[in-house]
Amino acid sequence: MDARWIFALVRPSIGSDRKKRGRVLAAPVPPVDARAHNRAAWDLLSRSGDRWTVPVDARTVERARRGEWSVQLTNTKPVPRGWFPPDMRDVEILALASGGGQQACIFAAAGARVTLLDNSPEQLAKDRLVATRHGLELRLEEGTMEDLSRFPDASFDLVFNPISVIFTRDARAVWREAARVLRSGGALLAGFVQPVAYLFDRAALDGAAPLAVKHKVPYADERDLPREELEARLGRREPLEFGHTLTDLLGAQLDAGLQLVAMYEDVFGDATLDEHIATQMATRAVKR
Numbered sequence: 001m002d003a004r005w006i007f008a009l010v011r012p013s014i015g016s017d018r019k020k021r022g023r024v025l026a027a028p029v030p031p032v033d034a035r036a037h038n039r040a041a042w043d044l045l046s047r048s049g050d051r052w053t054v055p056v057d058a059r060t061v062e063r064a065r066r067g068e069w070s071v072q073l074t075n076t077k078p079v080p081r082g083w084f085p086p087d088m089r090d091v092e093i094l095a096l097a098s099g100g101g102q103q104a105c106i107f108a109a110a111g112a113r114v115t116l117l118d119n120s121p122e123q124l125a126k127d128r129l130v131a132t133r134h135g136l137e138l139r140l141e142e143g144t145m146e147d148l149s150r151f152p153d154a155s156f157d158l159v160f161n162p163i164s165v166i167f168t169r170d171a172r173a174v175w176r177e178a179a180r181v182l183r184s185g186g187a188l189l190a191g192f193v194q195p196v197a198y199l200f201d202r203a204a205l206d207g208a209a210p211l212a213v214k215h216k217v218p219y220a221d222e223r224d225l226p227r228e229e230l231e232a233r234l235g236r237r238e239p240l241e242f243g244h245t246l247t248d249l250l251g252a253q254l255d256a257g258l259q260l261v262a263m264y265e266d267v268f269g270d271a272t273l274d275e276h277i278a279t280q281m282a283t284r285a286v287k288r
């Protein structure tokens with residue numbers, strides 16, 4: 001992992017060695033292990049009942065058993081039912097970074113054979129709880145989405161990945177691995193945040209600061225946040241995010257051998273940017 005050094009800009013001194021003294025190397029922020037940090041961060045979110053960590057209830061499971069279900073890849077819109085096979089029985093699904101007792105349990109109740117891989121033990125525990133409570137079969141795997149080496153090539157009909165590549169440096173690796181584990185004719189259904197959202201501070205998106213362009217894309221909290229903000233975020237155990245380019249979000253799916261066949265856009269639902277532009281996207285891409 002790269003060591004990230006944060007430079008403190010100080011007022012340049014007048015004199016011949018001005019350049020040398022103008023930029024002073026501050027104490028380095030220790031390199032961040034993003035995976036370990038985000039595991040702890042999502043464990044904490046899961047314990048505190050964040051929206052993406054609330055398990056489905058008995059009624060939702062019962063309805064899914066009768067074939068009445070819907071799931072989300074983004075914040076507000078349901079995934080079109082036509083993105084899934086008409087009959088979910090025995091469809092092999094990899095629910096990738098989908099922990100929290102939600103989509104994986106719904107797929108299992110609908111009759112699919114589901115493997116769930118997530119980086120957070122607390123999120124996985126929610127799925128275990130729902131599965132035990134309702135007699136659902138789920139294979140649970142703790143791991144990181146860029147490394148699916150535990151699964152052989154061509155082992156799934158569907159890979160379902162709700163917004164989560166924002167928590168990894170390497171979105172390309174996620175699509176590459178997803179394509180590898182898909183069977184020919186299988187599909188990757190993915191949700192992600194469009195790059196434009198990362199031009200703005202989180203405070204601006206929350207309405208606590210003006211919507212002014214502040215960052216560049218590709219963006220990484222660990223590299224681009226001012227040092228105090230990064231330290232505060234690490235201290236509060238908030239997830240670290242990465243703002244990827246469209247080349248890495250869409251082009252890399254094509255490079256991985258997938259063909260984009262459908263997409264839609266969505267809003268955050270609670271961000272100031274929503275009134276200007278939808279900044280989430282869902283794609284359906286088929287392995288040739």
Ligand SMILES: C[S@@+](CC[C@H](N)C(=O)[O-])C[C@H]1O[C@@H](n2cnc3c(N)ncnc32)[C@H](O)[C@@H]1O
Nearest residue numbers: 042097098099100118119120144145162164167
């Ligand atoms: C926004 S939640 C999505 C799951 C949720 N059930 C939903 O409704 O969309 C993001 C999930 O990604 C997982 N995650 C974050 N980084 C990950 C990584 N590197 N590998 C696998 N899962 C990861 C988190 O633990 C969390 O469960």
